[in-house]
Amino acid sequence: MNQRSTFIFSMLCFGFAFLYIPILLVIIYSFNDSRLVTVWGGWSIRWYIELLNNENILNAALLSFRIAAISATVATIFGTMAGLILARLRAFKGRLLFTGMIAAPLVMPEVITGLALLLFFVSLQNLIGWPSQRGMNTITIAHITFSMAYVAVIIQSRLTEINESLEEAALDLGARPARVIWDITLPIILPAMVSGWLLAFTLSLDDLVISSFVSGPGATTLPMLIFSKVRLGIAPDINALATILILLVTIGVGIAGWIMHRQKQSKTIS
Amino acid sequence: MSGLLINLDNSFRDRLWKNTIVAIPYLWLLLFFLAPFLIVLKISLADPIVAQPPFTPLFQESENGSFSIFTTFDNYLYLFQDSLYFITYLSSVKLAFISTILALLIGYPIAYGIARSPQPTRNILLLMVVIPFWISFLLRVYAWMGILKTKGLLNGFLLWIGIIDQPLELLYTDTAVYIGMIYSYLPFMILPLYANLEKLDVRLLEAASDLGAKRWEVFKDVTLPLSVPGIIAGCCLMFIPAIGEYVIPALLGGADTLMIGRVLFDEFFLNRDWPVASAVAIVLVLLLVLPIVYFQKKQNEEPLTES
The missing domain is CATH 1.10.3720.10 (MetI-like)
Structure with a gap:
């Protein structure tokens, strides 16, 4: 037993070191005083101060958060509808096409989705004059389109897990289907909707490629700004920015994990 | 097994409700997912020109007022001729x-x-x-x-x-x-x-x-x-x-x-070069989608052969 355990244990250590050392190094070097990013020049928070004074970065961050919040909310609504259709409506005209259109964004390379949407927006502009300018609205539409597919899959898998008998009972007792969905189905899938929203938010905040395609002059999201800086080499203020984002994510995931853990415990007790 | 959304055809109100739930995500995906791909397909069959947008239109109105379709497989031929893409x-x-x-x-x-x-x-x-x-x-x-x-x-x-x-x-x-x-x-x-x-x-x-x-x-x-x-x-x-x-x-x-x-x-x-980029995209989609469809078909067939 021991020989195997040693191997597994060392692989676990190696794996987590591999996953976390790069992140830790970014955090440590964000406090580096030296402009040369790989030379240690003592501790300092100058890059954080520089970051807070950098209007471009702050504007880009604000734009990214706004797009992420709007697109995640719309994607959750549309994705929940789509998940409901996939799980509860077994046969309708055009179901095959619908399933395909939900599955395709999940496997489609970002470059292709981005290219397709840009060509679409350009053609549409030539045809009907809308969108007159590409920017926040086109990025938001693009993000809704790919993240609603992720939400739909989450909702669908949650709905197939839960028993339909509650819904059937309510229908048998004479409740209108709209009432049943509102009063029974939605409360049950609420946690799945929350995780769907969080996933959509993160996907939108993370997206570089699709945004680069469908954006226009004047609309630079945070990943686009980071990419243009990082392409030329390492930038110390990006280390500081990365540290802040990593901190936010870790706190968020930690809280979510803790809540889920408590829910599980209270379920096993009762 | 009666699905929640299946037996809704009792009343007009229920039908309307069901159709709305289906229509909104369906139309969105048709417009912002399927239509863009059809446009990529269309542009991959067009000639590049120096203009805005930089490709020839698919339909062109000729002098006598009838429409004719202009397609070219040049972009695809170019992909196969230029070994870089392969x-x-x-x-x-x-x-x-x-x-x-x-x-x-x-x-x-x-x-x-x-x-x-x-x-x-x-x-x-x-x-x-x-x-x-x-x-x-x-x-x-x-x-x-x-x-x-x-x-x-x-x-x-x-x-x-x-x-x-x-x-x-x-x-x-x-x-x-x-x-x-x-x-x-x-x-x-x-x-x-x-x-x-x-x-x-x-x-x-x-x-x-x-x-x-x-x-x-x-x-x-x-x-x-x-x-x-x-x-x-x-x-x-x-x-x-x-x-x-x-x-x-x-x-x-x-x-x-x-x-x-x-x-x-x-x-x-x-x-x-938008037409060539579109042709590259179409070929890449085919390369990705065909194996996935093949695998899914195989997976669906397996239970039948087992039983």
């Missing part, structure tokens, strides 16, 4: 394939270790696999730039402990792309493997070793065959996005790292 496709598949295999070799023991840990530790380890997944992809790739640079941290460390006496050329090479790919997609590999290995019935392993199987044999003959679905799921989740990857080769790869996502991006933004 080499790039092969190179993307190779890079994605090798990194998937390496990630499987690294991820499998990790997933196994997590699945065999006692309960409180297991949840914490799982959370630790998930956290990097939520951290920006771009920033995680960027983190490796500082490590792999010629005067970077890895070379500094290796020089310091004396394994090498010349700094290694790592950043802007294929090696850096492999490291970046494995690093970025490792959670995608570990999670499905874990989900599979966690469900594995320990009694089967005990039975095998009670019957005299050595530890290696138990793994080879029981654990490994039972975890094949997890292996396939993990490999697909990693291989499919890895083929079209843009950020990793753009940041970590060298000028000679050919990946199709990058060529497409450059063809579009640097050369501004």
